[in-house]
Amino acid sequence: MTKFSKYVGRFAPSPTGDLHFGSLVTAVASYLRARSQNGKWLLRIEDIDQKRNQKGSTYSILKTLELHGLEWDDEVIYQSKRTEIYRFYLNQLVEKKLIYKCSCSRKNLINYYKNLQTMEYVYPGICRNKEIENNVFSCRIKALNTFNINFTDNIQGSIEQNLEKEVGDFILWRNENIASYQLAVVVDDELQGITEIVRGCDLLFQTSRQIYLQKCLNFTTPNYAHIPILLNKENQKLSKQTKAEPLKNINSKENICKILNYIGYDKSVINNLYINSKNSNDLINNSVSYFNLKKINKVISVQFE
Ligand SMILES: [Zn+2]
Numbered sequence: 001m002t003k004f005s006k007y008v009g010r011f012a013p014s015p016t017g018d019l020h021f022g023s024l025v026t027a028v029a030s031y032l033r034a035r036s037q038n039g040k041w042l043l044r045i046e047d048i049d050q051k052r053n054q055k056g057s058t059y060s061i062l063k064t065l066e067l068h069g070l071e072w073d074d075e076v077i078y079q080s081k082r083t084e085i086y087r088f089y090l091n092q093l094v095e096k097k098l099i100y101k102c103s104c105s106r107k108n109l110i111n112y113y114k115n116l117q118t119m120e121y122v123y124p125g126i127c128r129n130k131e132i133e134n135n136v137f138s139c140r141i142k143a144l145n146t147f148n149i150n151f152t153d154n155i156q157g158s159i160e161q162n163l164e165k166e167v168g169d170f171i172l173w174r175n176e177n178i179a180s181y182q183l184a185v186v187v188d189d190e191l192q193g194i195t196e197i198v199r200g201c202d203l204l205f206q207t208s209r210q211i212y213l214q215k216c217l218n219f220t221t222p223n224y225a226h227i228p229i230l231l232n233k234e235n236q237k238l239s240k241q242t243k244a245e246p247l248k249n250i251n252s253k254e255n256i257c258k259i260l261n262y263i264g265y266d267k268s269v270i271n272n273l274y275i276n277s278k279n280s281n282d283l284i285n286n287s288v289s290y291f292n293l294k295k296i297n298k299v300i301s302v303q304f305e
Contacts, residue, residue, distance in 0.1 A: 004073075007039025008195045011065075011072070012185070014046045015057040018246035019064045021255070021304065022200070022230045022238035028259045029227050030198035031070050031284070032291040042192055043072040048079040048184055051176075067249040068256060069281035077192070079184050086179035089187050089217055090172055093141060098216060099172065101132040102140045123168030138180075139173035141216070149208035154225035155296050156201070161208035170209055182206070186213045189222060196223040201300045202237060227263065228297050230304040238304055252280035260287060262302065264295025 011027045013019065019027075034041040043065075047053050065072070093099050104126055113121055128142070145164030152158050161167070172183040179187075189197065189210075204226045214221045230238045247255060253274065260270050269290050277283035 003038075004040050005038040006195065007034060007037035008042060008193050009034030009037075009039055009198060010042040010044055010189070010192060010194050011070075012044040012046050012188075012199075013061050014049075014052070015054060015061060016052045017054050017057050019061050020238055020246055021258075024064070024068065024247060024255060025230065025259050025262055026198070026200050026227065027065060027070055028068070028256065028284070029263050029296070032263075032288055033196070033198050033225070033293060035285075035288040036291040039195070040073040041070075042074055042194070043076045044188055044192070045076060045078045045080075046181070046184070048083075048178055048181070050080060053080075064247055064249055067280065068252045069279070069284035077188065079179075079188065082184070082188070083178060085191070086183055086187055090139065090179070090183060093172070093216060096216065098141050098144075099139050100128055100142070100169075101137040102127040102169075102171070103130075103132050103134040103137045121168075122166065123170065125169055128169065136175050138171045138175045140169040141172050141213070143167055143169050143209075143212065149211050151207065151211060151221070151224060153204070153207075154196070154223055154293055155298055156204060156226050156300075157298065159204065159207065161205065163208060163212055167209060172213075182209050182213060186210050186217070186219065190214070190217070190219040194222050196225060198225045198227065200229045201226045202229050204300070225293060225296075228299050228302045230262070231301050232304055237301070253277070253283055256280055256283050256287070264292065264297065265290060 009030050011030050013023055031041050045058055047058065062076070090099065109123070112124070123140070127140070143163035145162060148160055148162050150158065150160040170182060171180045174180055207224055211221050232238055257270050257274050260273070261267070265287070273283055273286050273290075277286050
Protein backbone atom coordinates (compact mmCIF):
# COMPACT_ATOMS: atom_id res chain seq x y z
CA MET A 1 0.00 0.00 0.00
CA THR A 2 1.10 3.53 -0.75
CA LYS A 3 2.14 5.57 2.22
CA PHE A 4 0.90 9.13 1.82
CA SER A 5 2.39 12.28 3.29
CA LYS A 6 0.17 14.89 4.93
CA TYR A 7 -0.30 16.73 1.65
CA VAL A 8 -3.84 16.61 0.25
CA GLY A 9 -4.68 18.21 -3.08
CA ARG A 10 -7.83 18.14 -5.15
CA PHE A 11 -9.46 18.74 -8.50
CA ALA A 12 -13.02 20.06 -8.49
CA PRO A 13 -14.69 20.27 -11.92
CA SER A 14 -18.30 21.27 -12.59
CA PRO A 15 -20.19 18.80 -14.78
CA THR A 16 -21.42 21.43 -17.21
CA GLY A 17 -19.94 19.77 -20.28
CA ASP A 18 -16.95 17.71 -21.38
CA LEU A 19 -13.52 18.50 -20.04
CA HIS A 20 -11.59 20.90 -22.28
CA PHE A 21 -7.89 21.59 -22.50
CA GLY A 22 -7.91 24.44 -19.96
CA SER A 23 -9.41 22.31 -17.21
CA LEU A 24 -7.12 19.41 -18.02
CA VAL A 25 -4.14 21.73 -17.42
CA THR A 26 -5.46 22.38 -13.90
CA ALA A 27 -6.10 18.68 -13.34
CA VAL A 28 -2.59 17.70 -14.45
CA ALA A 29 -0.85 20.49 -12.49
CA SER A 30 -2.72 19.69 -9.27
CA TYR A 31 -2.14 15.97 -9.76
CA LEU A 32 1.62 16.33 -10.36
CA ARG A 33 1.97 18.72 -7.44
CA ALA A 34 0.18 16.31 -5.07
CA ARG A 35 2.14 13.27 -6.24
CA SER A 36 5.44 15.14 -6.12
CA GLN A 37 4.68 15.74 -2.43
CA ASN A 38 3.70 12.07 -1.96
CA GLY A 39 0.24 13.37 -1.22
CA LYS A 40 -3.29 12.36 -2.00
CA TRP A 41 -5.24 13.76 -4.91
CA LEU A 42 -8.99 13.96 -4.33
CA LEU A 43 -11.81 14.51 -6.76
CA ARG A 44 -14.91 16.55 -6.06
CA ILE A 45 -17.76 17.13 -8.51
CA GLU A 46 -19.10 20.66 -8.07
CA ASP A 47 -22.60 19.92 -9.27
CA ILE A 48 -24.51 22.08 -6.83
CA ASP A 49 -26.13 24.22 -9.53
CA GLN A 50 -28.27 21.47 -11.02
CA LYS A 51 -29.69 23.76 -13.71
CA ARG A 52 -26.23 24.10 -15.25
CA ASN A 53 -25.34 20.42 -15.05
CA GLN A 54 -25.30 18.50 -18.27
CA LYS A 55 -26.39 14.93 -18.43
CA GLY A 56 -23.51 12.53 -18.89
CA SER A 57 -20.75 15.04 -18.27
CA THR A 58 -19.66 13.66 -14.88
CA TYR A 59 -19.11 10.30 -16.55
CA SER A 60 -17.26 11.88 -19.44
CA ILE A 61 -15.02 13.95 -17.12
CA LEU A 62 -14.05 10.91 -15.03
CA LYS A 63 -13.36 8.93 -18.21
CA THR A 64 -11.13 11.69 -19.62
CA LEU A 65 -9.14 11.88 -16.37
CA GLU A 66 -8.65 8.12 -16.39
CA LEU A 67 -7.56 8.07 -20.01
CA HIS A 68 -4.89 10.67 -19.18
CA GLY A 69 -3.58 8.50 -16.36
CA LEU A 70 -4.94 10.71 -13.57
CA GLU A 71 -6.02 8.36 -10.79
CA TRP A 72 -7.70 9.89 -7.78
CA ASP A 73 -7.71 8.67 -4.18
CA ASP A 74 -10.69 7.95 -1.96
CA GLU A 75 -14.29 8.33 -3.00
CA VAL A 76 -15.45 11.06 -5.36
CA ILE A 77 -17.70 13.50 -3.51
CA TYR A 78 -20.71 15.23 -5.06
CA GLN A 79 -21.75 18.65 -3.80
CA SER A 80 -25.37 18.09 -4.84
CA LYS A 81 -25.65 15.53 -2.02
CA ARG A 82 -24.24 17.78 0.68
CA THR A 83 -26.82 20.55 1.09
CA GLU A 84 -27.50 19.67 4.75
CA ILE A 85 -23.81 19.85 5.58
CA TYR A 86 -23.58 23.33 4.05
CA ARG A 87 -26.73 24.39 5.89
CA PHE A 88 -25.14 23.32 9.19
CA TYR A 89 -22.23 25.70 8.63
CA LEU A 90 -24.48 28.50 7.40
CA ASN A 91 -26.34 28.20 10.71
CA GLN A 92 -23.10 28.57 12.64
CA LEU A 93 -22.61 31.90 10.90
CA VAL A 94 -26.23 32.87 11.58
CA GLU A 95 -25.56 32.29 15.27
CA LYS A 96 -22.57 34.57 15.04
CA LYS A 97 -24.91 37.24 13.60
CA LEU A 98 -22.88 37.47 10.41
CA ILE A 99 -25.70 36.56 8.03
CA TYR A 100 -28.68 38.53 6.76
CA LYS A 101 -31.46 37.93 4.26
CA CYS A 102 -31.34 39.76 0.96
CA SER A 103 -34.18 40.13 -1.51
CA CYS A 104 -32.38 42.18 -4.15
CA SER A 105 -32.89 40.74 -7.60
CA ARG A 106 -30.04 40.65 -10.05
CA LYS A 107 -31.99 43.08 -12.24
CA ASN A 108 -32.41 45.62 -9.45
CA LEU A 109 -28.74 45.43 -8.58
CA ILE A 110 -27.66 45.92 -12.17
CA ASN A 111 -29.85 49.02 -12.39
CA TYR A 112 -28.38 50.26 -9.16
CA TYR A 113 -24.83 49.81 -10.42
CA LYS A 114 -25.74 51.49 -13.72
CA ASN A 115 -26.94 54.58 -11.88
CA LEU A 116 -23.69 54.70 -9.97
CA GLN A 117 -21.82 54.38 -13.26
CA THR A 118 -19.38 52.06 -11.66
CA MET A 119 -17.55 49.10 -13.07
CA GLU A 120 -16.94 47.56 -9.71
CA TYR A 121 -19.88 45.58 -8.46
CA VAL A 122 -19.53 46.05 -4.74
CA TYR A 123 -22.74 45.06 -2.99
CA PRO A 124 -23.82 48.21 -1.16
CA GLY A 125 -25.52 46.48 1.78
CA ILE A 126 -29.05 47.48 0.77
CA CYS A 127 -30.68 44.73 2.85
CA ARG A 128 -28.31 44.72 5.82
CA ASN A 129 -30.75 46.39 8.18
CA LYS A 130 -34.02 45.56 6.44
CA GLU A 131 -36.79 43.23 7.55
CA ILE A 132 -37.29 40.80 4.66
CA GLU A 133 -40.78 39.41 4.41
CA ASN A 134 -40.36 37.84 1.00
CA ASN A 135 -40.32 34.07 0.80
CA VAL A 136 -37.64 34.24 -1.81
CA PHE A 137 -34.35 35.53 -0.52
CA SER A 138 -30.67 34.82 -0.53
CA CYS A 139 -28.34 35.03 2.48
CA ARG A 140 -25.34 37.31 2.56
CA ILE A 141 -22.41 37.38 4.93
CA LYS A 142 -21.28 40.75 6.23
CA ALA A 143 -17.84 41.52 4.91
CA LEU A 144 -16.59 43.36 7.95
CA ASN A 145 -13.53 45.41 7.35
CA THR A 146 -11.66 44.40 10.45
CA PHE A 147 -8.61 43.43 8.46
CA ASN A 148 -7.35 43.38 4.90
CA ILE A 149 -7.07 39.82 3.70
CA ASN A 150 -3.63 38.94 2.45
CA PHE A 151 -2.02 35.69 1.53
CA THR A 152 1.02 34.48 -0.30
CA ASP A 153 0.10 32.47 -3.34
CA ASN A 154 2.70 29.79 -4.07
CA ILE A 155 2.87 30.92 -7.70
CA GLN A 156 1.47 34.47 -7.92
CA GLY A 157 3.10 35.83 -4.74
CA SER A 158 1.55 38.31 -2.36
CA ILE A 159 -2.16 39.11 -2.85
CA GLU A 160 -4.10 41.59 -0.77
CA GLN A 161 -7.77 42.51 -0.86
CA ASN A 162 -10.12 44.62 1.18
CA LEU A 163 -13.44 42.81 1.12
CA GLU A 164 -15.57 45.67 2.36
CA LYS A 165 -14.30 48.09 -0.30
CA GLU A 166 -13.66 45.68 -3.17
CA VAL A 167 -16.35 43.01 -2.83
CA GLY A 168 -19.02 43.92 -0.29
CA ASP A 169 -21.27 41.47 1.53
CA PHE A 170 -21.42 38.31 -0.57
CA ILE A 171 -23.94 35.54 -1.03
CA LEU A 172 -23.58 32.28 0.90
CA TRP A 173 -27.02 30.85 0.27
CA ARG A 174 -28.83 31.33 -3.02
CA ASN A 175 -32.50 32.04 -3.44
CA GLU A 176 -32.97 28.63 -5.09
CA ASN A 177 -32.27 27.24 -1.59
CA ILE A 178 -28.79 25.91 -2.33
CA ALA A 179 -25.39 26.86 -0.96
CA SER A 180 -23.34 29.32 -2.98
CA TYR A 181 -20.06 28.29 -4.56
CA GLN A 182 -18.12 30.18 -1.85
CA LEU A 183 -19.72 28.36 1.07
CA ALA A 184 -19.66 24.90 -0.53
CA VAL A 185 -16.02 25.12 -1.59
CA VAL A 186 -14.80 26.33 1.81
CA VAL A 187 -16.72 23.65 3.72
CA ASP A 188 -15.56 20.87 1.39
CA ASP A 189 -11.91 21.95 1.42
CA GLU A 190 -12.00 21.87 5.22
CA LEU A 191 -13.85 18.56 5.57
CA GLN A 192 -11.68 16.87 2.94
CA GLY A 193 -8.56 18.11 4.74
CA ILE A 194 -7.16 19.86 1.66
CA THR A 195 -3.71 21.32 2.43
CA GLU A 196 -3.08 23.08 -0.88
CA ILE A 197 -5.36 24.22 -3.67
CA VAL A 198 -3.89 24.32 -7.17
CA ARG A 199 -6.35 25.93 -9.57
CA GLY A 200 -6.71 28.52 -12.32
CA CYS A 201 -6.10 32.24 -11.90
CA ASP A 202 -9.76 32.94 -12.73
CA LEU A 203 -10.33 32.14 -9.05
CA LEU A 204 -7.41 34.16 -7.69
CA PHE A 205 -9.60 37.02 -6.51
CA GLN A 206 -12.19 34.70 -5.01
CA THR A 207 -9.59 33.47 -2.57
CA SER A 208 -9.90 36.37 -0.11
CA ARG A 209 -13.61 35.65 0.29
CA GLN A 210 -12.78 32.04 1.01
CA ILE A 211 -10.09 32.92 3.54
CA TYR A 212 -12.53 35.29 5.26
CA LEU A 213 -15.09 32.47 5.51
CA GLN A 214 -12.46 30.08 6.84
CA LYS A 215 -11.66 32.56 9.59
CA CYS A 216 -15.34 33.09 10.45
CA LEU A 217 -15.85 29.31 10.71
CA ASN A 218 -12.56 28.63 12.56
CA PHE A 219 -11.31 26.50 9.67
CA THR A 220 -7.70 26.02 8.61
CA THR A 221 -6.57 28.10 5.65
CA PRO A 222 -4.87 25.87 3.07
CA ASN A 223 -2.04 26.96 0.81
CA TYR A 224 -2.93 28.30 -2.62
CA ALA A 225 -1.20 28.07 -5.99
CA HIS A 226 -2.95 29.72 -8.94
CA ILE A 227 -1.77 28.70 -12.38
CA PRO A 228 -2.17 30.96 -15.43
CA ILE A 229 -5.38 30.46 -17.38
CA LEU A 230 -5.31 29.79 -21.11
CA LEU A 231 -6.70 32.37 -23.50
CA ASN A 232 -8.04 31.74 -27.00
CA LYS A 233 -7.26 33.94 -30.00
CA GLU A 234 -9.96 36.41 -28.95
CA ASN A 235 -8.27 36.71 -25.54
CA GLN A 236 -11.12 34.92 -23.78
CA LYS A 237 -10.58 32.23 -21.18
CA LEU A 238 -10.86 28.74 -22.66
CA SER A 239 -14.11 27.53 -21.20
CA LYS A 240 -17.36 25.90 -22.10
CA GLN A 241 -18.88 29.37 -22.51
CA THR A 242 -16.30 30.38 -25.10
CA LYS A 243 -16.84 27.08 -26.91
CA ALA A 244 -13.49 25.50 -26.11
CA GLU A 245 -13.23 22.25 -27.98
CA PRO A 246 -13.63 19.09 -25.91
CA LEU A 247 -10.51 16.99 -25.60
CA LYS A 248 -9.73 14.16 -27.91
CA ASN A 249 -8.97 11.30 -25.56
CA ILE A 250 -7.12 9.34 -28.24
CA ASN A 251 -4.39 11.98 -28.15
CA SER A 252 -3.83 11.60 -24.43
CA LYS A 253 -0.02 11.33 -24.57
CA GLU A 254 0.19 14.38 -26.85
CA ASN A 255 -2.21 16.30 -24.60
CA ILE A 256 -0.07 15.61 -21.54
CA CYS A 257 3.12 16.71 -23.32
CA LYS A 258 1.46 19.95 -24.36
CA ILE A 259 0.43 20.57 -20.76
CA LEU A 260 3.92 19.80 -19.43
CA ASN A 261 5.17 22.51 -21.76
CA TYR A 262 2.65 25.01 -20.29
CA ILE A 263 3.72 24.21 -16.75
CA GLY A 264 7.38 24.79 -17.29
CA TYR A 265 8.92 21.42 -18.18
CA ASP A 266 12.04 21.61 -20.36
CA LYS A 267 11.53 20.53 -23.97
CA SER A 268 14.25 17.86 -23.72
CA VAL A 269 12.66 16.39 -20.59
CA ILE A 270 9.28 16.25 -22.32
CA ASN A 271 10.79 14.50 -25.35
CA ASN A 272 12.45 11.88 -23.18
CA LEU A 273 9.31 11.30 -21.17
CA TYR A 274 7.31 10.89 -24.36
CA ILE A 275 9.70 8.39 -25.89
CA ASN A 276 10.16 6.35 -22.74
CA SER A 277 6.52 6.03 -21.73
CA LYS A 278 4.33 3.26 -23.13
CA ASN A 279 1.05 5.01 -22.46
CA SER A 280 -0.45 8.06 -20.77
CA ASN A 281 -0.45 6.34 -17.38
CA ASP A 282 3.26 5.78 -17.65
CA LEU A 283 3.85 9.27 -18.97
CA ILE A 284 2.03 11.08 -16.19
CA ASN A 285 3.69 9.04 -13.46
CA ASN A 286 7.14 9.41 -14.98
CA SER A 287 6.55 13.18 -15.03
CA VAL A 288 6.05 13.44 -11.27
CA SER A 289 9.70 13.61 -10.28
CA TYR A 290 10.36 16.51 -12.69
CA PHE A 291 7.52 18.67 -11.40
CA ASN A 292 8.59 22.05 -10.06
CA LEU A 293 6.04 24.63 -8.97
CA LYS A 294 8.64 27.38 -9.32
CA LYS A 295 8.84 26.78 -13.07
CA ILE A 296 5.22 27.73 -13.62
CA ASN A 297 4.92 31.20 -15.11
CA LYS A 298 4.03 33.91 -12.61
CA VAL A 299 1.40 35.48 -14.88
CA ILE A 300 -2.39 35.51 -14.79
CA SER A 301 -2.90 34.18 -18.30
CA VAL A 302 -1.06 32.75 -21.32
CA GLN A 303 -2.03 32.37 -24.94
CA PHE A 304 -3.22 28.91 -25.95
CA GLU A 305 -1.52 27.65 -29.09
ZN1 LIG B 1 -30.67 42.86 -0.84
